[in-house]
Amino acid sequence: MALSGLEIYKLLPGSSKNPEVKKHANCKECGFPTCLAFAMKLGQKQAVLAQCPYVEEESKAKLEASAAPPIRLITISANGRKLEVGNETVLFRHEKTFYHEPGLFVRVKDTQADAAEVAKAVGEYMVDYVGMNLTMNGVAVEAAGGDFAATVAAVKSACPLPLVLLVEDPAAAEAGLTAAQGTQSLLWAATPDNWEAMAKLAAQYKVPLAVRAAGGDLDALAALAEQVKGAGVEDIVLDPGVRDYDSSLAAFTQLRRLALKHNERNVGYPIIAFAGDDPVLAGQHIAKYAGFVVLDRFSSGTVYPLLVMRANIFTDPQKPIQVKPGIYEINNPKPGDPLMVTTNFSITYFSVANEIESSGIPGWLLVADAEGMSVLTAWAAGKFDAERIAKSVKTTGVAEKLSHQRIVIPGHVAVLMGELEEELPGWEINVGPREAVDLPNFLKMQWG
């Protein structure tokens, strides 16, 4: 568990009871004026312990243990495509942020004739969301009685993404790992029956290993993780063996709390969740604490919303995604083409810009600095008012690019019309639609 600056201070020479150590209190050799200042920087992870030459061994051990993340970072990879999960520090995104998006995987079976075809589609899938390219993270290949090694090889050559190997028979697992060589796959799963052989394979092939307990038995899960770790496997993933909404929510919440708030090292690992064919369950897994989510079916109309949801939940609440304020030229506008204004919240900007762009209508989009808020939120917070809009008209010099003095404001801020007329004498203020999707129609009907 991470220590606070004050807790760290108690372990530094400034607080030592040993006079030989205490004499180095506030020696400044670390580069900070006092031990307390250094402790604060350590707490904020802006300094490293090695900067203090006098810290006692016992303190060092405590500090190093506390520095280890409460949920271990697990990496899997293939062909340079990497997925990192874990290392989370909070239960609620507003407390800080969620750091590592859970990987989305699609399950294929080794008895499935189109396994490679599905894998190829999963690997090629990419969708644009507010300027980000969202992609899937891999394929989970299941040993279901077919030729596991051949299927793994076929999937690997069809899809550049990392793999999860769903196999419990150690002999089949080894064949799969051999076929997957050159990638860093996740091996699922070690159970109370097979863990020794699976741990040996995971250590030998240097891959992370998932441990699986039955029916949400967290005692059994922690015990299994401890055994596997004792056998030399450091990179562990947890499967508490729950599959429905209620038991997943209970088990995953408990695991997250145990790792973060109770310093329960044996469950300080990411979780793998199986959502079956249910996007709503996958959504719960994304919001509530899974590190890997396995879907049974790949379909664009389902994974697109899930990928967007993941991007939303894992957005840093302290840093809404913003675009740079200024003038954006869309479809090569001429001086007579329409001028529209919106805020610099990325979702707002992209909604508006995409509508104009796909309509083919040329236009000038003025993006006002509203501190990254959407139109309504910014308006409510006083960050998108007549004064700010007028200021961005003036500071960007957009008037010099135009042969007219007309500006379209979002329908949600129609109330600003009067004030804006005062702020921009000589301008005609038009109230546009409330939603970006209605903008092309508005421009066709109203502008001319």
Place this chain on the structure above:
Amino acid sequence: MPTIEVPKEKWNGKVREITLGATAAEGGTRAKTVTVGGETTLPFLHFEGEIPRPPAIAIEVQDRKPVDWSPVLLEAWGDVTEDVAAWTKAAAEAGADVILLKFSLHDELSPDYARQVLRHVLDATGLPLIVFGPGQADLDNDVLVAVAEEGKGENFVLGVCEDKNYRTIVAAALAHGHLVNARTAMDVNLAKQLNILISDMGLPLERIVMDPTTGALGYGMEYGYSVMERLRLAALQGDGMTQQPMLVTPGEEAWRAKEARAGEGVPQAWGDWAERAINWETLTASTLVESGADIVVLRHPESVKRVRGMIDVLMSKSGVTS
């Protein structure tokens, strides 16, 4: 072998219990009432507290066929959208716990018209109602005052009350025995403040539903999600002004998104239109249910089915192992 103790949090707060609708014995005409709230822990964590009842699902019907709804929605309902009584019956059959009647903006909208529409809806269903005005302050006041009087004693939820426009609506609720929906723009303190302003007018907190404003998936959902998590945490920690049950409108928000409305001229990677659109609504709704929503207002019958399926399992207590 060490035994892991189930990590439970101690909460001393509780979400207020609020009942929608009134039966004949209670001064109304509803066949049944719906109570929400009463939770003493975070959503569905049965292992550490009480979740005495499931969140309620309201289905939105409008006084006339909507002109701006996605064809995916209009096709799903078919001809009933032409007639508010038929639509109300179909919504009840589709599994609604509550009917949300939304008045749209058009020239015929008047207090008398609103009374007539309300009559049709009251006659068509025995479910409790939520009634929303068209969203313009003056018209909202006219419509809601008329509706409140016409349905005296029915214990509707009247909406939308916002900080700029709550007095008339709250007065109507006080005078005629109704509840109000208090909407604020995704902010914990604004939500508390409006609850205080409304209760200062004399409306008991047992008659205020809190609406923290919903953003659709992809369009700011995470803001509403986190504000709801913070409101619910505050409620459980004992902050009395955050203990109102929460109402959210994922149906309306999700179906405004281009992903739900546009079938053509969209990227191929968006996939099948209906599949994507329904996922847009259900994922918005289910995520908000997980963050503490007590009433979710939906639009598509398939979304109702899916969200109901999720809630049923979340209420099954399959996750209680000890």
